[in-house]
Amino acid sequence: MFVGTLTFDLLLGDVRSLKEKRSIVRPIVAELQRKYSVCAAETGNQDLHRRAEIGLAVVSGEAGYVTEVLDSCERLVAGRPEVQLLSARRRYHHDDDE
Numbered sequence: 001m002f003v004g005t006l007t008f009d010l011l012l013g014d015v016r017s018l019k020e021k022r023s024i025v026r027p028i029v030a031e032l033q034r035k036y037s038v039c040a041a042e043t044g045n046q047d048l049h050r051r052a053e054i055g056l057a058v059v060s061g062e063a064g065y066v067t068e069v070l071d072s073c074e075r076l077v078a079g080r081p082e083v084q085l086l087s088a089r090r091r092y093h094h095d096d097d098e
Contacts, residue, residue, distance in 0.1 A: 003059050003093040004066035008045065008077050010052040011084040018049060024082050025052050032056055032076065036069050052083070066092065 013020050025042050032040040044053030054077070058069045070090060077095070078085045 001059060001061060001095050002063045002066045003057060004070050005055065005057045005093075006070050006089045007056075007089045008052075008054045009085055009088075010054065010073075010077070012050045012052060013082050013084075015049050021049055021052065023052065027053060028077065028080060028083070033074055035076070036073055038069065038073060044090040049072075061092075063092070076080055 013080050014025055015024065016049075023075040026051060029040045029042060032038055032054075040054060040056035042052060043055035048098045054055045056073060058066055060066050060069075074085075077083070077088075
């Protein structure tokens, strides 16, 4: 079993409230879940208006598939005009890892 995780650090555009922030972050999380069948959530910076952290995970029997899904997710988020992708951190885990 292979597990890949990806964490995005995002800068949001002209956002003045947490409600506006949610209206940007929730659709991104939902699209990641719908398009790529990943587990995704807002995982940090919940109290900041213009910053967001989204984390996701994918599990597969093939390492190549995990990489392919993480690549696709990163392209989707980087292509969203309402956010600026500051960083994307990946981690890979395998059954044999200790």
